[in-house]
Amino acid sequence: MDNVLISLGSNMGDRIGNCRHAIEEITEFSEIVKVSSIYETEAVGNEDQPDFINCAVKIKTELSPHDLLEHLNSIELSLGRVRTEKWGPRKIDLDIIFYGWQVINDDVLVIPHPRTHLRRFVLEPICEIAPDCIHPVLNLSIDDLLQECVDDKQVVKLDNEFTILQQ
Numbered sequence: 001m002d003n004v005l006i007s008l009g010s011n012m013g014d015r016i017g018n019c020r021h022a023i024e025e026i027t028e029f030s031e032i033v034k035v036s037s038i039y040e041t042e043a044v045g046n047e048d049q050p051d052f053i054n055c056a057v058k059i060k061t062e063l064s065p066h067d068l069l070e071h072l073n074s075i076e077l078s079l080g081r082v083r084t085e086k087w088g089p090r091k092i093d094l095d096i097i098f099y100g101w102q103v104i105n106d107d108v109l110v111i112p113h114p115r116t117h118l119r120r121f122v123l124e125p126i127c128e129i130a131p132d133c134i135h136p137v138l139n140l141s142i143d144d145l146l147q148e149c150v151d152d153k154q155v156v157k158l159d160n161e162f163t164i165l166q167q
Contacts, residue, residue, distance in 0.1 A: 001060040002100040003033070004068065005130060007113070007122045008055050009093040011043065015053035018079055018092045023057055025075045030061040030068075036125035042153040044119060049089045054155075056097070056125035065099045069109050072096065097122060101136045112137060120151040 006026070010018040016038060023035060036056040043049045061068055072094040079092045097113045104111040112135055116122050123146040126133070131143040138145065 001062050004059050004061055004099050005097045005126055006057050007095045007097050009052045010091055011050045011052040012089050012091045019053055019055055021079060022075050022092050022094060029071055030059040033058040033060055034129040036128045038158045039125055039155050040158060041121035041155045044153055054121045054125055056129055058129050065102060065104055065111055066109060068096060103136055117145045118151060120149050120153055120155045123149055124155045
């Protein structure tokens with residue numbers, strides 16, 4: 001089984017509930033290893049929208065990267081995600097950040113996620129659960145990438161701990 005890091009985000013409706021529901025659905029086809037705390041973050045790209053709730057999960061899965069992407073896209077659809085504008089508001093966003101040491105760049109999937117090292121809202125939650133994870137292209141740890149990140153968008157760790165029901 002491969003170790004995978006997934007970033008979750010939501011800025012519409014019950015933002016925390018959307019992330020929690022997505023994680024519960026991920027347990028249907030993968031083993032959850034770790035879940036980060038919840039972070040409230042400023043929108044990137046299209047800044048004229050509500051703040052996001054972001055978190056990250058580390059999973060183990062036997063699914064191929066492309067099959068995992070299909071499952072994550074299915075979860076997004078089931079939770080009501082509608083893709084109308086790039087970087088627009090969304091009920092849920094699920095991105096595969098790392099899939100073991102794999103590097104994939106095709107018409108459907110890019111792993112590692114191409115903007116990981118540029119986005120504090122992705123790096124902070126991942127650094128909490130996998131600080132020593134090495135970016136397979138940049139050959140730097142998540143902790144090092146976070147230290148070098150020039151993104152000045154606000155990322156605030158919320159006091160309440162993000163937990164899901166035990167399996």
